[in-house]
Amino acid sequence: ARAVASLEEGHYEEAIDALFVIVGEDPENADIFNQLGYANSQLQNYDQALTFYHRALNIDPEHAGAHAYIGKVYLEIGDLTMARHHLGQLDLICLYGCEPFYSLKEAISLYRANQSG
Structure with missing residues (x-):
């Protein structure tokens, strides 16, 4: 609960600390690793x-x-090729579309518009 609250409030360092505790208890939880990735991306620790x-x-x-x-x-x-690869994976996973697919598709469109403009 603390980890989620910290993420939602933008306290990413706190969230990372709390998530590491959870990973220690549940090392095969993909959601926790996804949240760790998100917190680090928000801190630009790519x-x-x-x-x-x-x-x-x-x-x-x-x-x-x-x-x-x-x-x-x-x-x-700056790796459009890999971004498109993951969009392709989402296209297969979300046969009729899903929020993550549309979110990444929009991000790629914005990226391409910024590159050409």
Whole structure:
């Protein structure tokens, strides 16, 4: 509960500390690794974020949130190819569309518009 509250309030360092406690108790929880990735991405610790998102996806290859967030990190570091790869994965996971798919698709569109403008 503390970890989620810290994330929602934007206290990312606190959230990371709380999430590490949970990971110690539940090391195969993809949601926790996804949240660790998110907190690190918000702090612009992109290498760390990628590590946690990859861990989440190793545990649950169809974790839609992790695919969307890792795709956005790839955009932050200028890797459109990998962002599009994860959008493709979401297209397969969410056959009829889902919020993570549309969120990443919009982020890619904005990225491309900024690159051409």
